[in-house]
Amino acid sequence: xxxxxxxxVVSKLLIPFIILYGLYVQFHGDFSPGGGFQAGVIVAAAxxxxxxxxxTERAKQVFKPQxxxxxxxxxxxxxxxxxxxxxAMGGAYLDYDWLAGDDTTGQHIGIITVEFGVGLTxxxxxxxxxxxxxxxxxxIDDDDW
Amino acid sequence: xxxxxxxxxxxxxLQVVVPLISAxxxxxxxxxxxxxxxxxxVSWLAFATSxxxxxxxxxxGTIHYEIGGWAAPWGIEYVIDAANAIVxxxxxxxxxxxxxYAPRSVLAEIPASQRGLYYTAYLLCLAGLLGVxxxxxxxxxFVFLEITSLSxxxxxxxxxxxxxxxxxxxxxxxxxxxVGATFFVIGVGLLYMVTGTxxxxxxxxRVPPLLDNRTVHVAFAxxxxxxxxxxxxxxxxxxxxxxxxxxxxxxxxxxxxxSTKVSVYVLLRFLFGVFAPTSGLMAxxxxxxxxxxxxxxxxxxxxxxxxxxxxxxxxxxxxxxxLGYMVLGFAYGSVDxxxxxxxHLFNHALMKGALFLALGCVMLRVGDVTMHGVRGLxxxxxxxxxxxxxxxxxLIGVPLTVGFISKWYLVxxxxxxxxxxxxxxxxxxxxxxxxxxxxxxEAAYLREPPAGRTVREAPLSMLVxxxxxxxxxxxxxxxxxxxxxxxxxxxxxxxxxxx
Amino acid sequence: MLELILAKxxxxxxxVLMMAGLYVVVARGNLVKKIIGLNVFQTSVFLxxxxxxxxxxxxxxxxxxxxxxxxxxxxxxxxxxxxxxxIATTALGLALVVRIREAYSTIEEDEIDEAESLDMTxxxxxxxx
Numbered sequence: 001x002x003x004x005x006x007x008x009v010v011s012k013l014l015i016p017f018i019i020l021y022g023l024y025v026q027f028h029g030d031f032s033p034g035g036g037f038q039a040g041v042i043v044a045a046a047x048x049x050x051x052x053x054x055x056t057e058r059a060k061q062v063f064k065p066q067x068x069x070x071x072x073x074x075x076x077x078x079x080x081x082x083x084x085x086x087x088a089m090g091g092a093y094l095d096y097d098w099l100a101g102d103d104t105t106g107q108h109i110g111i112i113t114v115e116f117g118v119g120l121t122x123x124x125x126x127x128x129x130x131x132x133x134x135x136x137x138x139x140i141d142d143d144d145w
Numbered sequence: 146x147x148x149x150x151x152x153x154x155x156x157x158x159l160q161v162v163v164p165l166i167s168a169x170x171x172x173x174x175x176x177x178x179x180x181x182x183x184x185x186x187v188s189w190l191a192f193a194t195s196x197x198x199x200x201x202x203x204x205x206g207t208i209h210y211e212i213g214g215w216a217a218p219w220g221i222e223y224v225i226d227a228a229n230a231i232v233x234x235x236x237x238x239x240x241x242x243x244x245x246y247a248p249r250s251v252l253a254e255i256p257a258s259q260r261g262l263y264y265t266a267y268l269l270c271l272a273g274l275l276g277v278x279x280x281x282x283x284x285x286x287f288v289f290l291e292i293t294s295l296s297x298x299x300x301x302x303x304x305x306x307x308x309x310x311x312x313x314x315x316x317x318x319x320x321x322x323x324v325g326a327t328f329f330v331i332g333v334g335l336l337y338m339v340t341g342t343x344x345x346x347x348x349x350x351r352v353p354p355l356l357d358n359r360t361v362h363v364a365f366a367x368x369x370x371x372x373x374x375x376x377x378x379x380x381x382x383x384x385x386x387x388x389x390x391x392x393x394x395x396x397x398x399x400x401x402x403x404s405t406k407v408s409v410y411v412l413l414r415f416l417f418g419v420f421a422p423t424s425g426l427m428a429x430x431x432x433x434x435x436x437x438x439x440x441x442x443x444x445x446x447x448x449x450x451x452x453x454x455x456x457x458x459x460x461x462x463x464x465x466x467x468l469g470y471m472v473l474g475f476a477y478g479s480v481d482x483x484x485x486x487x488x489h490l491f492n493h494a495l496m497k498g499a500l501f502l503a504l505g506c507v508m509l510r511v512g513d514v515t516m517h518g519v520r521g522l523x524x525x526x527x528x529x530x531x532x533x534x535x536x537x538x539x540l541i542g543v544p545l546t547v548g549f550i551s552k553w554y555l556v557x558x559x560x561x562x563x564x565x566x567x568x569x570x571x572x573x574x575x576x577x578x579x580x581x582x583x584x585x586x587e588a589a590y591l592r593e594p595p596a597g598r599t600v601r602e603a604p605l606s607m608l609v610x611x612x613x614x615x616x617x618x619x620x621x622x623x624x625x626x627x628x629x630x631x632x633x634x635x636x637x638x639x640x641x642x643x644x
Numbered sequence: 645m646l647e648l649i650l651a652k653x654x655x656x657x658x659x660v661l662m663m664a665g666l667y668v669v670v671a672r673g674n675l676v677k678k679i680i681g682l683n684v685f686q687t688s689v690f691l692x693x694x695x696x697x698x699x700x701x702x703x704x705x706x707x708x709x710x711x712x713x714x715x716x717x718x719x720x721x722x723x724x725x726x727x728x729x730x731i732a733t734t735a736l737g738l739a740l741v742v743r744i745r746e747a748y749s750t751i752e753e754d755e756i757d758e759a760e761s762l763d764m765t766x767x768x769x770x771x772x773x
Contacts, residue, residue: 032706033704033706037724037728069172070173072169073169073170073172073173074169076166076169077166077169077170080162080165080166083162087155087158091214092155092158092210092211092212092213092214093155093158093162093212093213094212094213095213095214096213097214098214129735132739133738133739133742136742284722284725287726287729288725288729291729291732291733295729295732295733295736298736298740299736302740302743305743305747308763309747309748309763310760310763312740312743312744312747313744313756313760315740316675316737316740316741316744319733319736319737319740320669320678320682320737323682323686323733323737324666324669324682324685326729327685327686327689330689330726331689331692334689334692334693334696334719337696337719338696343718
């Protein structure tokens, strides 16, 4: 994509804001609609946009598949550990009330942590799915259009 | 010891979450050996958990567990009674046996880069199956059903290293499975529309008064057809023979012994634990749709099995026939019929597990599981073929095996209802089963092995789990008191009859 | 009659999408098109759930202290899960299609069937030898 100047400039401008919006959705999940699923997909969309414009090879240098393959299971494990922690504190599995002194704070902490895990996994998995498919063919050149 | 006693009240959730969380850990382990050791450990832990749960249920009655501390019917609740406790035991027991058996077979059948992932998919499948069984929430059933299905598509596709047809088998399974699951979720949605609840116990209170409501009728139809696809009820079974034939031996053994059984259990739970039809359109469906389909499936699939050349495909068709027996059992709608269905669910898992594991041994040593491949194996692999014959006898229903116990109760339930013609058909189908088992026996014991083929007996690591399942076939065939009492408690619980 | 159709238009959309999706799954021989049909089919169910949770005049269920009419959030949350399941199914289905294409050099069902029946006769011929 040597020639697509407009696309490159515009996407370079947009990508930080997309990620910022993703983070907003992520960390507002305990107050308003939002959370890890949506945020993960938004952030992954930014990464995929980058890969589309600048090529999967460059995207892989920044977001290494090996690292993403570790992040995905780690996100799930964060989710599970919150559950076990609540259990160890004396509540039921995933009972956020037991995570802090009072119930409301506990719920906040629980939701934020769990959603963080979810967001991590979703971002990693969506990016990995894209890279897995895009990586199976060689790069499409401008001359192929 | 104190940690153990502290964990006791949490057993219901640990039953599902331990295998579920082990899957990502297994993924991180990468190395096939480590992944195998870990997944076997987890399977045995799950088995121990389920046995403890079964004992607790039989001693003190139904167990409830509220996830996240949210009270049912608002939160998701895990409910364990006799019916699902026994399904948990059989699923995790087969899981433990198959995963102990796995390493040599996986080494031979699956490319090196995929072995760690194969164990990951197996753990996910185990977690999904246990989740489907244990949960008391209708939508949660769907979620776990899809975890199970997605991982079993992967288990089937893993056979592509040996035969490319595994890919198309997995693809067809995916299409059929997804349509089935979507039908199921439509049905659950319609029920939620009418009742405003997803908790199965709560649905059981709210649905029966509405049995004449048309939305409930539609929901019933969607759920029965959706689960019928998942459990390979004749004529919705077309995905099953290919999937079982081309999956790796361990995958086939695990899926054949567990996944369709769990779908049978879910159908059982919805028919009797939610709709509980006593009259009207739905009761007619049981008599005039499920019952005939079960009988036709039982006969047609048995006949189809006789003509098979590939033994895995032969056993797959026999599975379709055996699923017919189970559906038949609960289509009667009586305590005896349900007892027979639950009993056969347990027993059939034992026989199919043993049979497919024996075929896995043949696959390892000969690399060919057709009538041609087993020629003369009776002398070259005596222990393997003896296990196969014992499993085959159980499939026919010879006394002193579990197959006999199931058929005894099935025929008894049919006669009790005065349906002597069904009893006659069950016997006829058993006689037809003699033919296909005999074909294998003839090839293995009476034919000469192909010239120049020298094979050794399968390794002990594979023979021991196979024979454990064979001995279980005989043990529960001789002393059926435990299984029958659990099945009867389960049936009475499902029908809401006081013991 | 027209009123019946208009008043329950969401269900009509659901039914049309559902049937269209199922038809594509059954009638098309191209494996990718089948997956797309499956997707449309699943989407119709998402719409069924989402439209069922909507309450006329209801807003998003965020407690503000004021007395408001809320839509039912539970079907929406359920469908979030079902969407994730749908994505996983699609991704896995397409991955299988990619592998099938590598193994058979085609993604048309009839050509695959042909190749498989060749496989089958090859199996048999090998044993007769």
